[in-house]
Amino acid sequence: MVIADTPLDKDAACAAAQSDVAYSQLVARIRLVLTVCAVLVAILDHAGPGPANLTALMVLSAYALLCAAVYLCPRCQPRWTRGKLRHRLDVAVSAAVVAAVGQADIFPLVFLFFAIVVASLRYGLAEGVRVTIATVLLYYLAAIITLPEVAPGRVLLRAVVLLAFGRVIAQLGELHILAARRQALLRELNQVANPRFGIERSMTAALERVRAFFMADSCLMLLDDPDSGVHTLRTVRAGGPAVAPAIAVAPALARAMLPAARTGVLLYVRAWRCWRAFGASALSHAGDSAAWTGYAPASLREQAELLGAASFISAPVSFGRGKGRLIVAAATRHLGRGDxxxxxxxxxxxxxxxxxIDLLDRIASDAAALERKKIALDLHDSAIQSYIGLQLGLVALCRKASPGNPLAADLDRLVSMAADVIAQLRDDAQRACAAPGADDAMFLAALRRQAAQAAAAYGVEIRIDAAPGLALGDRLGAEVLQIVREGISNVCRHSGAATATVALRCTGAILRIDIINPHDGTAPPAFQPRSLSERAGALGGAAVVHHDSAGETIVTVEIPL
Structure with a gap:
C-alpha cells in the first residue's frame, strides 16, 4: 500500500481518537510508568550527584507528579494533555531523562521512542517526523553537553538509529490513521442522508464526503444510460449546494471524459514545473493482481485540462442501469496510486x-403515484364537491340579502374564502396526481403564496426569511412546505398576532424552521403543536416551543439532513 503520496488532515482525521477515553488513559498510564522509572534510574543508576543531575531529577520528579495527577484524575486534566503539546512536552522532558540517567544505554531511547510512537499514532507521518527530528536533536545535544567523556561518534550513531526508527514508526502511524479514515468513510457512505428526501440529496452527500476525504476540488459521476443513450453528469464542488442534480451532457463531452476501456482505474498527475524532465504520470490499473501500466497520456491530459485539474483519479462505477466513471479531480495537489x-x-x-435506496425509491414512487391518484379522486369527491356546494349556497344567500343588509360584506368575504379553499384543494389534487417535484424557486414562490393568502384571509402579515442559496430538493421542499403551511395556519387561527416571521436555515446537517409571532406581553400557556410535532417526527426531527425575552413565541422545527 502506498501512502506517502497521500497527505492527510491529521487534526480532523484524529478527532475520534482524541475522544477515546480508554486510549488516553492507556497512554497516561504508560507515561506515568516511564516517568517513575526515569526518576528511579536517576536516583539509583547515576555515577555521582552533581548540579546538572539534581536539576534533571527535580524536573523528572515534578513531571512524574503531574503525570500521576493526570492519570488518577482524568476529569481534571490540564490543557496540555488534550493536544499536540502533550507529546511535545515529552520530547522536552526526554532531554532531562538523558541528563539524569548518565551512562545508562537503553532507558533513554525507550523514553524517547514513547514520544515518537504517541505522536505518530495520533497525528500520522508529518507530526511523527517533526517529533522524531526534535527528539534526535535534543538527545544529541543533551548527550554531548552532559556526557563529554562519551565519543561524539558513538552518540551520533545512536542519534542516526533513533532517527531511522522514528521515521519507520511515523510511517506505521500514517498507515494506522489512513486505514481508520478509510474505514470511517466506507461506514459513512453506508449511512447516507435521510432516504425520505430522495436520491438526489443522498448522492450529493456521498460525493461530497468522497471529495472531502481526498481533499480535492471536485467529485464527478458520469453515467451512460444504455436504454435511452443519455449521458448524465453530477458534479459536487467545495462549498456547493446541498443538492447537485444530474444534468444531461452532450455525447461529445461524455466521450471525452469516458475512456475507450470502461474497466480499470486511471491516474493522471501533471508534471511539476521544476521536474518537467521526468514528465507526467498517466497510469492504468486493471485489477487486484494487475500491475500499473502506462495509459494514453494525451487522452488523460485533455481530460485533466477539461476538468481544470493538476491530477485526477477515475474508477468505473455502476449505478442502477447506468454505467460510467467516478472521478475525483484536484487542482493544487497530486493524487497517488493508493488514492x-x-x-x-x-x-x-x-x-x-x-x-x-434508488431502487427502493423508484418502486415506492410507482406505488405512491397510484395512491396519490386515488387520494386525489377521493379529495375531489368528498371535499371539493362539498365546498362547491357550500360556495353555491353562500352565493344564493348573498343574492337573497338586500343591498343594505349589514351582513352582506361578511357574506361576500365568506364566498371569497370558499373560492380560495376550492382553488387550493384543486391545486393539491393536481399535485397529488403529478410526480412530486418543485425546484427551489418554485418552493420559495409557494411559501410567498401561502403568506399572501394568510394576509388576504386573516390580515396577518407573514415575512418569509429564507437563507440565501437554500437548496432543499423536491421531496424535502414538499415536506417543509406542508410544515410551514400548518405553522402559518396555527399563527393565524390561535395567536391573534398581526405579524409573523418564517425563517429557514441550514446549519450543518440540520434544517431549522422558526415560526415566530409576537404576543401581547403575557406569555401564552404551554402548548405543543401536535400536527407539526407529528410531521417533524416522521422526518426524524422534532418541534419545540419557547418564548424569548422580546415577547415572541417561537416554534422551532429541526429536521436532520
Whole structure:
C-alpha cells in the first residue's frame, strides 16, 4: 500500500481518537510508568550527584507528579494533555531523562521512542517526523553537553538509529490513521442522508464526503444510460449546494471524459514545473493482481485540462442501469496510486447503499403515484364537491340579502374564502396526481403564496426569511412546505398576532424552521403543536416551543439532513 503520496488532515482525521477515553488513559498510564522509572534510574543508576543531575531529577520528579495527577484524575486534566503539546512536552522532558540517567544505554531511547510512537499514532507521518527530528536533536545535544567523556561518534550513531526508527514508526502511524479514515468513510457512505428526501440529496452527500476525504476540488459521476443513450453528469464542488442534480451532457463531452476501456482505474498527475524532465504520470490499473501500466497520456491530459485539474483519479462505477466513471479531480495537489485504488473500492462498495435506496425509491414512487391518484379522486369527491356546494349556497344567500343588509360584506368575504379553499384543494389534487417535484424557486414562490393568502384571509402579515442559496430538493421542499403551511395556519387561527416571521436555515446537517409571532406581553400557556410535532417526527426531527425575552413565541422545527 502506498501512502506517502497521500497527505492527510491529521487534526480532523484524529478527532475520534482524541475522544477515546480508554486510549488516553492507556497512554497516561504508560507515561506515568516511564516517568517513575526515569526518576528511579536517576536516583539509583547515576555515577555521582552533581548540579546538572539534581536539576534533571527535580524536573523528572515534578513531571512524574503531574503525570500521576493526570492519570488518577482524568476529569481534571490540564490543557496540555488534550493536544499536540502533550507529546511535545515529552520530547522536552526526554532531554532531562538523558541528563539524569548518565551512562545508562537503553532507558533513554525507550523514553524517547514513547514520544515518537504517541505522536505518530495520533497525528500520522508529518507530526511523527517533526517529533522524531526534535527528539534526535535534543538527545544529541543533551548527550554531548552532559556526557563529554562519551565519543561524539558513538552518540551520533545512536542519534542516526533513533532517527531511522522514528521515521519507520511515523510511517506505521500514517498507515494506522489512513486505514481508520478509510474505514470511517466506507461506514459513512453506508449511512447516507435521510432516504425520505430522495436520491438526489443522498448522492450529493456521498460525493461530497468522497471529495472531502481526498481533499480535492471536485467529485464527478458520469453515467451512460444504455436504454435511452443519455449521458448524465453530477458534479459536487467545495462549498456547493446541498443538492447537485444530474444534468444531461452532450455525447461529445461524455466521450471525452469516458475512456475507450470502461474497466480499470486511471491516474493522471501533471508534471511539476521544476521536474518537467521526468514528465507526467498517466497510469492504468486493471485489477487486484494487475500491475500499473502506462495509459494514453494525451487522452488523460485533455481530460485533466477539461476538468481544470493538476491530477485526477477515475474508477468505473455502476449505478442502477447506468454505467460510467467516478472521478475525483484536484487542482493544487497530486493524487497517488493508493488514492486511485481506494476510489475503486468506494465505487464498488461504498455506493451500493445509495443504489439500493434508488431502487427502493423508484418502486415506492410507482406505488405512491397510484395512491396519490386515488387520494386525489377521493379529495375531489368528498371535499371539493362539498365546498362547491357550500360556495353555491353562500352565493344564493348573498343574492337573497338586500343591498343594505349589514351582513352582506361578511357574506361576500365568506364566498371569497370558499373560492380560495376550492382553488387550493384543486391545486393539491393536481399535485397529488403529478410526480412530486418543485425546484427551489418554485418552493420559495409557494411559501410567498401561502403568506399572501394568510394576509388576504386573516390580515396577518407573514415575512418569509429564507437563507440565501437554500437548496432543499423536491421531496424535502414538499415536506417543509406542508410544515410551514400548518405553522402559518396555527399563527393565524390561535395567536391573534398581526405579524409573523418564517425563517429557514441550514446549519450543518440540520434544517431549522422558526415560526415566530409576537404576543401581547403575557406569555401564552404551554402548548405543543401536535400536527407539526407529528410531521417533524416522521422526518426524524422534532418541534419545540419557547418564548424569548422580546415577547415572541417561537416554534422551532429541526429536521436532520
Amino acid at each position: 486511485a485504488l481506494f476510489l475503486e473500492r468506494i465505487a464498488e462498495q461504498g455506493l451500493h447503499a445509495i443504489d439500493r
